[in-house]
Amino acid sequence: MVLSRAALCASLLLLGAACSEDARPAQGTPSAQVVHYGYGFDLASAEARVTLQLQVEQPGEGCVALASALPLRELSAPGLQASQDGGTVALCGRFEQGAALQLSARTQVPLRGPDSLPGTQVGLTRLQDASGHPFTYLLSWVEACPLLGPCDPAASRLAHFELDVSHGPDDVVLCPGTRDAQPTRTRCALLGTQAPTYSALAVAANPAWVRTPMVEAAGVSVVLYEVPGGRVGAALPAAEVGDFLAWISSQLSPFPYGDELRVATGPTAWMGMEHPANVLLSETLPDLGSLYQRPALHALRHELVHQWAGDRTTLASPLDFAWKEAVAEYLAYVYEDERGLPGEAAQTRALWRQQGRGAGYAVRPLEDPGVPLSAWSPSTYGAGPLALLLQLEPLLGRPALLTALRALLASPGARSVEDLRRELERASGADLRAYFDAWVYGRGEPEWPQLAVSAVQAEGQVTLTVTQSQGAGVRFPLAVQVELEGGPARERVELRFPLGAANTTATATVPFAQALERVTLDPEKRVLARVRGALPEPAAPPLPRWHP
Ligand SMILES: [Zn+2]
Known part of the structure; x- marks a missing residue:
């Protein structure tokens, strides 16, 4: 993100610097990318210490903007002037080509602050699980990282992450990436494959979690974190979890986030969430049999697909949200269809159609729907997998669809719905423009035939x-x-x-x-x-x- 000239001048004026037409002209509008997030978090006090490493991409003199919905303290950036004006954090000065910069600040993360997204758990929550144990969840989301501190909220950005959580001796703490758990400190690192802020800025903790090895598959140890009496683990047959992990790895690539995958359960608002090397599942999943035939297993498969589709590759724009949910649903479905129980895939299809017929927004809106992503994105969970993938099976063949998805997800980066269309065309030789114009792109509420x-x-x-x-x-x-x-x-x-x-x-x-x-x-x-x-x-x- 780069400030407009008006915003840039406002920031400079706040800093007491000159900003007029006769001020020394900038050599170019500078830009810099956050390449590394250091996020220190105290579980008890919710105090965060944030250090961002930035790389200059476009040199020049001026300001580069980041965002933070939280008031920052001790804000500093060596060699630059750093300031906060409302939700904008400005770094101003001379940006040299290729220079490495650093921004550091402290902040207090509120419990579900006033800017939190309605209908979600985004932000910091402390809830009792079904057994009465305290569950703490620090959760980001697409464009929502400013709720946790300074960041670049662009959905298309990937970065490295290190999280360092201080906690009591009884706390069991999970965070994305490789994990080093000490008695009062748990550190996690994503220093290999990058990830987006929406899923990688996350901490989950429950002192009653018991770590139980589940299965070894495709070079990955799957471990379960669940409280005694929890019901989700029993709904996840280890052999089937391992078989799916082997299958999806063979379809796409080796698991991108190390050799351990942690599956944890708790009182989460969403059925599941795809943090790199960590999947959070709702403790109520076993009660949702009216949705999927085996809801816990389906949710885990869906979140596992996101490790490749959503984490290693991210959204080019929030308006492209549908492709990552469609791919997660579709690949979970293909496995159900080819290796699941009788009726399992059919129930998933029926749910998609029921949900998709009631979609309030186009699969890929051509303009901002005017409501938060958390309000329009549920439209995509049924309509997305049907319109983007399943309906194309008889026209293109499932092998062409799988070839296209393999190509779409082959390397890290940001992907759009248009990217998916192009890969489907490349894999099949078909011209899909008219199909996508009819079924996928649109403004407002879609009218199906x-x-x-x-x-x-x-x-x-x-x-x-x-x-x-x-x-x-x-x-x-x-x-x-x-x-x-x-x-x-x-x-x-x-x-x-x-x-x-x-x-x-x-x-x-x-x-x-x-x-x-x-x-x-x-x-x-x-x-x-x-x-x-x-x-x-x-x-x-x-x-x-x-x-x-
Ligand atoms: Zn999903």
């Missing part, structure tokens, strides 16, 4: 016609299945609205000798479209139970 099916039976054949309509006249490329039933006969037919054509009808004629009794459009709940004109869908079969 309405599908209707008609069936005419004559001389042992059924002619099916599927029509699509939408108020704004958008044509949606898609492939949709139709199921025919009559007596003991059951037939599935796929009809396509091709990627490049603006068709409103698709037809197919298939042999079907039995008297037709039922026609079901999209029986496997694979498209976001609303369906009318079909006979009622049969009731879903009872799903197998996992726990006795």
Whole structure:
């Protein structure tokens, strides 16, 4: 982030420096990136000591801006003037090409400060877990790191991190990266693979956590941190956790954050959160069987995918939020479909469609929705995996989708929804512009297509016609299945609205000798479209139970 000239002048005036048209002109607008965050945190007092290392990218004379929603004390930056004006932290002076700079400050992190994001746990919380033990959570989020101290809140930035937590002798403290736990001090470091502030600035603690080795897989030791009587660990079969870790590592690359992965449970607002080398899971996950068939296992798989998709690679813009959730959901789903229990993937698909049909915002908004990310991002969890990936399976093939995801996530950096489109096109050879314009990009609340099916039976054949309509006249490329039933006969037919054509009808004629009794459009709940004109869908079969 670089200050505008007006903001730059305001900062200089605050510092008592000259800022007028006849002041010595800057040689260029300087810029510097935070490359390392040092975050010292006292668990009891919530006092933070923050040290940022910056690298000059663009030399010049002027100011570079960072952000902090918290009042800073002892703010200093050797060789520069450092000041805070509201939420802006300005470093002013001469920035030499390639120079390494340092900013340090102290601050007090409030319990859920007034700027905390509604509906989230972002900030510092101290809650009792279900067994009455104290759970402390210092949680950042996309563009929310200023709630914890000085930082660059840009979603696209990756950096190294070192966290140093002072605590009581009974506290068990977790933080991202490699972990060194001493009796009253726990230090964590992310000095290899970089990570974004949204997930890497984090501390979680509970004195009652018991560390239990779970499984070794793909060169990683998975360990569980749960209080006695906790119910999540029992819902995470070690062999299946290990098999998924091996599978996702083979799909993408070796685990990017060391050789230990910690899975901890507590009273978290979200089902899970993807801190590098640490996954936080809600202690209530076993109660959410109406969502996913095995919600704890699904949530862990989802957060594990984020180690690559969200942590090692980050968002080009907050508006690109959907791709990382879509990829986490989709890869968890592919595993469920190929190696999970009967019905497991189908329940995930049904949840996506139920959620996605009610999406209040486009998958990738073309403009700021005007509400906080925490308000519009829930729209992406169902619509995202369907529109960005699952609906493309019949059109491109699952192998092409997996090839595209491997390429998208192959190296660290920031990624956009457009990057995903380009990788899908590269892997498949298809032109997806019209598809993405219809299903993905938009302003305001999306209007999905309405599908209707008609069936005419004559001389042992059924002619099916599927029509699509939408108020704004958008044509949606898609492939949709139709199921025919009559007596003991059951037939599935796929009809396509091709990627490049603006068709409103698709037809197919298939042999079907039995008297037709039922026609079901999209029986496997694979498209976001609303369906009318079909006979009622049969009731879903009872799903197998996992726990006795
Ligand atoms: Zn997620």
